[in-house]
Amino acid sequence: MNDSLLSSWVEWTPALLDGLWTSLQLTGGSLAIGIPGGLLLALLMSGRSRVVKAVAIVLVEIGRGMPALVVLQLVYFGLPSAGLTFGPFLAATAALALTTAAYTSEILRAGLQAVPAGEVEAAAALGMSHRDSLRYVVIPQGVRVAIPALLGFSIQIFQATSLTFTIAVPELLGQAYSIGAATFRYLDVLVLAGLVYLAVVLPAGSITRLLERRMGRHL
Amino acid sequence: MSHLHAVLLGVPWTLAVMLAALAIGAVLAVPLAAARRSRVAPLRWAARLAIDVLRGIPPIVWLFIIFFGLGDKVLRLGPFQAAVLGLGLISAGYLAEIYRGGLTAVHKGQWEAASALGMGRADAMTRVIGPQAFRVALPGATTYAIGLLKDSSVVSTIGVTDIMARASQDARSTSSGLTPFLLAALVYIVLSGPLAWLSRTMDAKLRARVAR
Amino acid sequence: MTLTTGTSVVSLRGIRKEFGDHVAVRDVSLEVPAGEVVAIIGPSGSGKSTLLRCINLLERPEAGRIEVLGQAVEPQGGVSAAELAKLRRGVGMVFQSFNLFPHLTVLRNISLPQERVLGRSRKEADARSLQLLERVGLADKGASYPSRCSGGQQQRVAIARALALDPQVMLFDEPTSALDPELGLEVLAVMRELAADGMTMVVVTHEIQFAADVADRVVVMADGAIIEQGPPSVVLTAPTVERTKKFLRAVMDR
Numbered sequence: 156m157n158d159s160l161l162s163s164w165v166e167w168t169p170a171l172l173d174g175l176w177t178s179l180q181l182t183g184g185s186l187a188i189g190i191p192g193g194l195l196l197a198l199l200m201s202g203r204s205r206v207v208k209a210v211a212i213v214l215v216e217i218g219r220g221m222p223a224l225v226v227l228q229l230v231y232f233g234l235p236s237a238g239l240t241f242g243p244f245l246a247a248t249a250a251l252a253l254t255t256a257a258y259t260s261e262i263l264r265a266g267l268q269a270v271p272a273g274e275v276e277a278a279a280a281l282g283m284s285h286r287d288s289l290r291y292v293v294i295p296q297g298v299r300v301a302i303p304a305l306l307g308f309s310i311q312i313f314q315a316t317s318l319t320f321t322i323a324v325p326e327l328l329g330q331a332y333s334i335g336a337a338t339f340r341y342l343d344v345l346v347l348a349g350l351v352y353l354a355v356v357l358p359a360g361s362i363t364r365l366l367e368r369r370m371g372r373h374l
Numbered sequence: 375m376s377h378l379h380a381v382l383l384g385v386p387w388t389l390a391v392m393l394a395a396l397a398i399g400a401v402l403a404v405p406l407a408a409a410r411r412s413r414v415a416p417l418r419w420a421a422r423l424a425i426d427v428l429r430g431i432p433p434i435v436w437l438f439i440i441f442f443g444l445g446d447k448v449l450r451l452g453p454f455q456a457a458v459l460g461l462g463l464i465s466a467g468y469l470a471e472i473y474r475g476g477l478t479a480v481h482k483g484q485w486e487a488a489s490a491l492g493m494g495r496a497d498a499m500t501r502v503i504g505p506q507a508f509r510v511a512l513p514g515a516t517t518y519a520i521g522l523l524k525d526s527s528v529v530s531t532i533g534v535t536d537i538m539a540r541a542s543q544d545a546r547s548t549s550s551g552l553t554p555f556l557l558a559a560l561v562y563i564v565l566s567g568p569l570a571w572l573s574r575t576m577d578a579k580l581r582a583r584v585a586r
Numbered sequence: 587m588t589l590t591t592g593t594s595v596v597s598l599r600g601i602r603k604e605f606g607d608h609v610a611v612r613d614v615s616l617e618v619p620a621g622e623v624v625a626i627i628g629p630s631g632s633g634k635s636t637l638l639r640c641i642n643l644l645e646r647p648e649a650g651r652i653e654v655l656g657q658a659v660e661p662q663g664g665v666s667a668a669e670l671a672k673l674r675r676g677v678g679m680v681f682q683s684f685n686l687f688p689h690l691t692v693l694r695n696i697s698l699p700q701e702r703v704l705g706r707s708r709k710e711a712d713a714r715s716l717q718l719l720e721r722v723g724l725a726d727k728g729a730s731y732p733s734r735c736s737g738g739q740q741q742r743v744a745i746a747r748a749l750a751l752d753p754q755v756m757l758f759d760e761p762t763s764a765l766d767p768e769l770g771l772e773v774l775a776v777m778r779e780l781a782a783d784g785m786t787m788v789v790v791t792h793e794i795q796f797a798a799d800v801a802d803r804v805v806v807m808a809d810g811a812i813i814e815q816g817p818p819s820v821v822l823t824a825p826t827v828e829r830t831k832k833f834l835r836a837v838m839d840r
């Protein structure tokens with residue numbers, strides 16, 4: 156590692172951090188929209204109506220079966236022909252939120268199912284409505300159980316934000332690529348970008364595992 | 375119909391990238407998993423670091439590092455070769471952890487029983503532990519393979535003419551936005567169907583054999 | 587038993603409940619007048635829990651008529667959510683496994699249903715909860731989480747939670763089976779007090795002594811049917827049905 160590489164890295168860091176900030180915003184936006192969507196799908200999947208259940212399962216399977224990149228391109232390049240045009244950031248958020256909803260629905264469904272049937276029965280015996288039982292008994296506990304897995308998934312979505320480079324979102328990879336194009340030093344700047352990804356992903360992974368163990372102890 | 379034809383042209387490339395990467399990953403994951411369980415601490419740490427780095431950097435970033443970065447000066451590779459190398463390395467990282475899970479799941483008593491019978495470490499591994507670990511690791515590995523089928527769509531970004539690339543080409547050249555992408559999605563879903571089926575039947579077969 | 591429906595708090599007529607092709611309860615009728623304590627005993631799998639759970643429609647019987655607090659429901663037809671809520675409001679239930687809500691404090695466990703079901707304000711609900719906690723001897727436990735309470739304490743909280751909705755009848759399904767004997771005693775003590783205060787109770791139990799002391803009537807079930815019933819002094823000491831004798835011998839031996 157020589158001085159010129161280090162000084163270049165220092166020089167590029169602000170631009171990459173700008174990109175990282177965009178990546179994190181994308182991650183946050185997708186999760187903020189996608190996880191409630193996932194919860195809704197999970198509730199529909201564990202609901203009582205067969206038709207609703209079947210429709211929800213099909214939606215989730217389609218959502219999980221489609222590569223995130225396809226969803227992204229579909230939303231950004233495909234939907235305008237159906238009269239729906241989004242800017243890159245909005246399209247990226249919408250696409251990743253869809254993927255998030257499909258995946259987290261399975262995670263949340265497992266969480267909801269982990270709530271003991273006896274408690275749901277107790278709520279019913281107390282005269283609480285089905286809605287109240289979901290709202291006050293099942294959802295708070297189910298979501299809590301799902302938190303480690305949701306965190307794990309959030310890390311994956313953060314990594315997936317790199318795909319939005321393909322629709323010109325100026326996130327971390329996009330910034331690195333622009334610098335590469337300007338300086339012709341692709342390797343140097345892409346490695347730095349890789350390190351920035353690692354700097355987020357690895358600590359987040361450790362925190363997730365820690366939480367997993369903690370919660371495992373308490374339940 | 376011509377849209378479907380255009381997208382289908384990418385299928386061989388998608389499958390080729392995925393299968394080649396899977397093959398590379400399956401082989402490289404063996405030493406990686408072994409090192410991860412080694413009795414030599416530095417070897418363990420090195421393996422751990424390698425796995426973390428392979429899995430921590432997003433696939434598209436790996437492909438760019440290999441194709442645009444290394445390809446720039448060190449190692450001239452075509453898009454397909456770069457794609458296979460990149461996804462192969464990443465797969466090695468994921469599969470190593472899946473193998474390790476399989477090895478960990480095999481009861482300690484099995485090692486002890488094997489050595490009590492006078493089997494060497496290598497013998498015990500290939501005849502006793504390996505087959506059982508394989509059985510445990512298989513569902514995880516197939517799930518990974520299905521994921522890889524979808525993740526392989528990133529190779530379109532470095533110019534491999536896979537399903538994804540064909541779909542965007544078609545969308546651009548015919549300016550009929552939605553259809554090619556929907557067809558691409560459909561093709562990916564259809565392709566992962568047989569894989570899921572294969573995993574279920576293999577799982578059932580192995581289960582039956584173990585039970586007998 | 588010659589009781590008219592009018593005076594009964596719970597009236598079951600010809601209740602039949604099937605699980606697949608297994609008949610768990612076959613044509614059982616039971617009248618429980620106000621203030622009576624009925625103990626249901628019988629071998630495992632005889633349908634005691636199932637019958638009890640039919641009373642508040644946790645199980646929907648295939649045939650029969652249920653009347654609770656003068657409200658008749660035809661469980662085979664549709665039961666509206668409003669009807670169900672009304673019925674369950676008047677019927678408290680205590681389970682073998684307590685089923686407290688582990689993510690809520692003891693106080694919240696008791697107050698939440700009052701707020702949601704009876705529309706009480708938080709303040710009213712909490713005041714009532716504290717009153718009941720005192721009654722079951724747990725005045726200092728309000729802020730604790732269920733996991734910090736012993737099994738006996740949890741079951742007493744569960745009783746308080748049911749009582750907080752001011753039910754007219756309380757159903758108990760083996761409330762002490764999951765507890766060590768000493769902890770069971772604290773629960774039984776609360777139940778004795780409740781009976782002494784005139785609460786109408788239906789108790790599925792293996793505690794023959796409790797049935798002997800507290801119950802006004804003992805109902806013996808076997809194979810989904812009532813095979814014998816009467817005052818404990820008769821049923822528990824001089825049963826006439828062979829199955830009852832056999833069952834009681836088995837329980838005493840244990």
Ligand SMILES: Nc1ncnc2c1ncn2[C@@H]1O[C@H](COP(=O)(O)OP(=O)(O)OP(=O)(O)O)[C@@H](O)[C@H]1O
Nearest residue numbers: 605608609610628629630631632633634635636637
């Ligand atoms: N949800 C269910 N699904 C299928 N079978 C059931 C169900 N609940 C009860 N049964 C069956 O119905 C029969 C009566 O069960 P029930 O729980 O009422 O017996 P019990 O008298 O309460 O027994 P125990 O003393 O063991 O609690 C049993 O054979 C049981 O296996």
Ligand SMILES: [Mg+2]
Nearest residue numbers: 634635636760
């Ligand atoms: Mg029972």
